[in-house]
Amino acid sequence: MQQECFNSHKNMFSFFLIISSFYLDLVTALDTLKSSQIIKDPETLSSNDGAFKLGFFSPQDSSNRYVGIWYLNLSNVVWVANRNQPLRDSTGIFTISKDHNLAVMNGKEHVLWSSNVSNLTRNSTAQLLNSGNLVLQDVNTGEVLWESFQHPCNTFMPKMRLSTNKITGEKVKLTSWKSPSDPSIGDFSLSVERPNTPEMLVWNQAQPYWRSGPWNGSVFLGMEGMLSGYLHGFHLENEKDEIFYLTFSHESPFYGLLVLNPEGTFEEMTWQNKMKIFNWKNLQSGCDIYGFCGAFGSCNSQISETCSCLIGFEPKNVEEWNRQNWTSGCVRRTPLQCERPRNGSEAEKEDGFLKMEMTKVPDFSEQQSITEDQCRSGCLQNCSCTAYAFDAIISCMYWTGNLIDIVKFSKGGLTLYIRVANSELAEEKDSRNMTVIITVPVIVGTVIIAASAYVLRTRIAKHFGEKQRESQRETLNGSQKSVKLEDLPLLDFEQVAAATNNFHSANFLGKGGFGPVYKGVLEDGQEVAVKRLSNVSRQGLEEFMNEVMVISKLQHRNLVRLLGCCVKAEEKMLIYEFMPNKSLDKFLFDRKLQKLLDWKKRFNIIEGIIRDFGMAKIFEGGDDDAKTRRVVGTYGYMAPEYAMKGQFSDKSDVYSFGVLLLEITSGRRNSSFDNNEHYLGVTGFAWKLWNEENLLSLIDPEVSYPVCDHDQILRCIHIGLLCVQELARERPNMTTVLAMLNSEIVNLPPPKEVAFVQRHKSLNSGSSQENQGGGSANNVTLTEIQGR
CATH class of the missing domain: 2.90.10.10 (Bulb-type lectin domain)
Incomplete structure (x- = not known):
C-alpha cells in the first residue's frame, strides 16, 4: 500500500515536472x-x-x-x-x-x-x-x-542605423507607405547624404523634398526648433571612413519613433512610460519644402512675400515671380570682380560679403578645417565661391555655384555670408541710409497727423457728447467716489445703437451670464463686440465700474481690449475689440482647435498673463486685505476665502492664476468635471494625480512639445498646485510665481492640500445629517456668475 502511494506521488511529481517544463518553455519562447x-x-x-x-x-x-x-x-x-x-x-x-x-x-x-x-x-x-x-x-x-x-520600412527606431556606404553607395534608408491603407513602397524615402557635412534628406522619388541641414555633432542646423540633446541623443558616426550612419537613443522612461508618412512628412512621436506625450513634424510651412524659392532665393514664412531674391540678385523670370511661381529663382545683377573682363583701367574694388543671420544654409556645401578668417579670404580668392559660413564644430563651409534651399529663421541656424560685387555693397549701404532718411520724416509726419486727428476728434466729441458723458459721470459718481472718472472711456448710447444697427438680431453673437453680445462697427470702421448687460444679470453698477476700471488698464496682447463703455438709465454696456479668431478658451477647450496651441504658444500666454494679473477685484478703503460687500467673479476661479467669506488679498488672485495654469497645461476647463468624475474640478484632479505620483496624466494629450520642454510642463503643474493651496498664506505671491516659472527659484516646495478638499469632505460627512433634518450654520450665499 505504501509502495503504491509512493509510486502514485512519484508519477504525479513527474507529471508536474513535465507541465512545468512545458510552461517554462512557453514563457521563454514568447x-x-x-x-x-x-x-x-x-x-x-x-x-x-x-x-x-x-x-x-x-x-x-x-x-x-x-x-x-x-x-x-x-x-x-x-x-x-x-x-x-x-x-x-x-x-x-x-x-x-x-x-x-x-x-x-x-x-x-x-x-x-x-x-x-x-x-x-x-x-x-x-x-x-x-x-x-x-x-x-x-x-x-x-x-x-x-x-x-x-531592412527598415517607414520608421526610424532607437538603436537603428540609417547608413550610407561612401564607396559602394549602398544605403539603409526609410521608405514611406503608399497610403495609410497600403504599406507597399511609396514615393518618399529618407536617407543620410552629403558625407562631408552629413544631413538627412527626404526624397520624392529621385527629387529632393526636404533636408535637415548639416549635422554639427549636436544638432541639425537646418531644423529651426532643434536644441542640443534633442531626442536624448542623435549620433552620427563614421565607420572605417567608409560607412557613415545616423542613430539615436532614448533614456528611460522616454521612447521615440520617427516616421516617414505617405505624404513625405517626417514625424516624431515620443512616449513617456508608454504614454504618448509629443508629436513633431518637419513640414511646418512651404519654406520647409526643398528649394521652394529657387536658386539664390530666400524663403521666410513669417512675411507675406514668402520668397525674395538675395540682395544683389533679381528674379530670373519676372512674370513667373509676380505670379508667385518662384521655382526659376534669381540671378546675379552685377558680375563679380573676377568675372568681368579687364580693360587695363584702374583695378576695380574687391568683392565683399552681405550677411544673413539665423539662416538655414544652402545645400551642397564643401568643408575645410580652417579658421573663420581663412574661410573668408579663401572664398574671395576662389572665383567660383558664392558664399561661406562658419560653425565652431563643422568649421568652414563654402559654396560654389548656385545657392539652393535658403530659409530665414526666427532663431537658430547660422550666419551666411553671400558674395556680391563691391557696387552692391555700396548700394546696400545707401539703401540703409535712404531708409533712415525716408523713415524719420514719415514717422514725424504720421505723429503730427495723428495728433491733429486726435485733437480734432476730441473737440468734436466734446461738442456733441459732453452732455451725455456728464450724465454718465454723474451716475457713476453716485456709485463710488474713489473712481478716477477721467480714466473711463465713455461712448454715447446713440453711437453704440447705430454701430449694432439698433442691436439687430443679425448682429447677435451670443449670450453669456450677463446678457447678450452683439457685433458692431463704429463710425471709424472699427469692429467691436458690445456686451449689453441685462436687468437679470445681477451685476450692479459698482461691479460694472470695477470691470471697466480693471479691463481698461489691462491693455495686453493676450487680453481682449476694452474700447469703451456706456451707461444710460438702466442700460450698462461694455464695448470690446472684436475677436474674429476667437479667444483663448475657444482654442484651449476645443478638441480640434487646441492642436494649434503647442507648448511654446501656451507658455508664452502663461508668461503674458502673469505680468498683468492681480487687479481684478474691488477693494474698500484701499485695504490690501479687504472684505467685499459682495462676491463677484467667475465661479470656479475664486479663492476659498473670497468665495466663502468675501475676504480678498493679493493671494486670492494667485489662486485664480493657479486654476488658469492648470487649465492651460491640461487643456480642460475647470467646470468640465462633473459629479461623476473629479468633483473638485481641475484643481482636485491635479491634486489627486500629485498624490498618486501620476502628473503625466494631467498633460493635455493634444499639446505638442519637444522632450526638452517636458520638465517645464511638469514644473508649471507644480506651480499651479502651489497657487491653489487651501490657506492663502501658503500660496506664493505673483512675483515669486514669475521667478518660479523662469527657474530663478530652482527647488520648489511640495504643495499642500488644495482648496475646498476638506470642505467637500465635511459636506459629504454631514449630508446624511442634513437629510435627517439637521440644519446648516453656513449663511453665506454664493452668486454664480458665468464667464465673460
Missing part, C-alpha cells in the same frame, strides 16, 4: 520562433518586455493581411515583412522555412516574402528583441544572420 514552429493568423510573437508584438494585421480601410511589428498597439506599426505582397485572406503563416530563412507563406505554402539570406546551411532561430528589432540568428553561435533594422 519572443522566439524556432525552426519547428509557425505563427498562424492571428497569433503573435511578443518581445520580452511586452512593448513590441509581431503578428498579422490589416491597415485601416483594407482587408489585406500583412505580417508586421508594432509598438504598444496597431496604430504604431513600425515594420512590415510582406509590404509589397499582401495576403488576401487569414490563412497565412510566419515561419522559418526549409532554407533556414524567415518566410511569410499563404495557405498554399507559397512564399510571399523571405529574409532571403543566401547559402544558409545552419539551423537558425528568430527573436523579437526589446528594441523592436527582429533578428535571425545561428542556433549554435548566436551570430546575427539577418535583422529587420537593416
Whole structure:
C-alpha cells in the first residue's frame, strides 16, 4: 500500500515536472520562433518586455493581411515583412522555412516574402528583441544572420542605423507607405547624404523634398526648433571612413519613433512610460519644402512675400515671380570682380560679403578645417565661391555655384555670408541710409497727423457728447467716489445703437451670464463686440465700474481690449475689440482647435498673463486685505476665502492664476468635471494625480512639445498646485510665481492640500445629517456668475 502511494506521488511529481517544463518553455519562447514552429493568423510573437508584438494585421480601410511589428498597439506599426505582397485572406503563416530563412507563406505554402539570406546551411532561430528589432540568428553561435533594422520600412527606431556606404553607395534608408491603407513602397524615402557635412534628406522619388541641414555633432542646423540633446541623443558616426550612419537613443522612461508618412512628412512621436506625450513634424510651412524659392532665393514664412531674391540678385523670370511661381529663382545683377573682363583701367574694388543671420544654409556645401578668417579670404580668392559660413564644430563651409534651399529663421541656424560685387555693397549701404532718411520724416509726419486727428476728434466729441458723458459721470459718481472718472472711456448710447444697427438680431453673437453680445462697427470702421448687460444679470453698477476700471488698464496682447463703455438709465454696456479668431478658451477647450496651441504658444500666454494679473477685484478703503460687500467673479476661479467669506488679498488672485495654469497645461476647463468624475474640478484632479505620483496624466494629450520642454510642463503643474493651496498664506505671491516659472527659484516646495478638499469632505460627512433634518450654520450665499 505504501509502495503504491509512493509510486502514485512519484508519477504525479513527474507529471508536474513535465507541465512545468512545458510552461517554462512557453514563457521563454514568447519572443522566439524556432525552426519547428509557425505563427498562424492571428497569433503573435511578443518581445520580452511586452512593448513590441509581431503578428498579422490589416491597415485601416483594407482587408489585406500583412505580417508586421508594432509598438504598444496597431496604430504604431513600425515594420512590415510582406509590404509589397499582401495576403488576401487569414490563412497565412510566419515561419522559418526549409532554407533556414524567415518566410511569410499563404495557405498554399507559397512564399510571399523571405529574409532571403543566401547559402544558409545552419539551423537558425528568430527573436523579437526589446528594441523592436527582429533578428535571425545561428542556433549554435548566436551570430546575427539577418535583422529587420537593416531592412527598415517607414520608421526610424532607437538603436537603428540609417547608413550610407561612401564607396559602394549602398544605403539603409526609410521608405514611406503608399497610403495609410497600403504599406507597399511609396514615393518618399529618407536617407543620410552629403558625407562631408552629413544631413538627412527626404526624397520624392529621385527629387529632393526636404533636408535637415548639416549635422554639427549636436544638432541639425537646418531644423529651426532643434536644441542640443534633442531626442536624448542623435549620433552620427563614421565607420572605417567608409560607412557613415545616423542613430539615436532614448533614456528611460522616454521612447521615440520617427516616421516617414505617405505624404513625405517626417514625424516624431515620443512616449513617456508608454504614454504618448509629443508629436513633431518637419513640414511646418512651404519654406520647409526643398528649394521652394529657387536658386539664390530666400524663403521666410513669417512675411507675406514668402520668397525674395538675395540682395544683389533679381528674379530670373519676372512674370513667373509676380505670379508667385518662384521655382526659376534669381540671378546675379552685377558680375563679380573676377568675372568681368579687364580693360587695363584702374583695378576695380574687391568683392565683399552681405550677411544673413539665423539662416538655414544652402545645400551642397564643401568643408575645410580652417579658421573663420581663412574661410573668408579663401572664398574671395576662389572665383567660383558664392558664399561661406562658419560653425565652431563643422568649421568652414563654402559654396560654389548656385545657392539652393535658403530659409530665414526666427532663431537658430547660422550666419551666411553671400558674395556680391563691391557696387552692391555700396548700394546696400545707401539703401540703409535712404531708409533712415525716408523713415524719420514719415514717422514725424504720421505723429503730427495723428495728433491733429486726435485733437480734432476730441473737440468734436466734446461738442456733441459732453452732455451725455456728464450724465454718465454723474451716475457713476453716485456709485463710488474713489473712481478716477477721467480714466473711463465713455461712448454715447446713440453711437453704440447705430454701430449694432439698433442691436439687430443679425448682429447677435451670443449670450453669456450677463446678457447678450452683439457685433458692431463704429463710425471709424472699427469692429467691436458690445456686451449689453441685462436687468437679470445681477451685476450692479459698482461691479460694472470695477470691470471697466480693471479691463481698461489691462491693455495686453493676450487680453481682449476694452474700447469703451456706456451707461444710460438702466442700460450698462461694455464695448470690446472684436475677436474674429476667437479667444483663448475657444482654442484651449476645443478638441480640434487646441492642436494649434503647442507648448511654446501656451507658455508664452502663461508668461503674458502673469505680468498683468492681480487687479481684478474691488477693494474698500484701499485695504490690501479687504472684505467685499459682495462676491463677484467667475465661479470656479475664486479663492476659498473670497468665495466663502468675501475676504480678498493679493493671494486670492494667485489662486485664480493657479486654476488658469492648470487649465492651460491640461487643456480642460475647470467646470468640465462633473459629479461623476473629479468633483473638485481641475484643481482636485491635479491634486489627486500629485498624490498618486501620476502628473503625466494631467498633460493635455493634444499639446505638442519637444522632450526638452517636458520638465517645464511638469514644473508649471507644480506651480499651479502651489497657487491653489487651501490657506492663502501658503500660496506664493505673483512675483515669486514669475521667478518660479523662469527657474530663478530652482527647488520648489511640495504643495499642500488644495482648496475646498476638506470642505467637500465635511459636506459629504454631514449630508446624511442634513437629510435627517439637521440644519446648516453656513449663511453665506454664493452668486454664480458665468464667464465673460
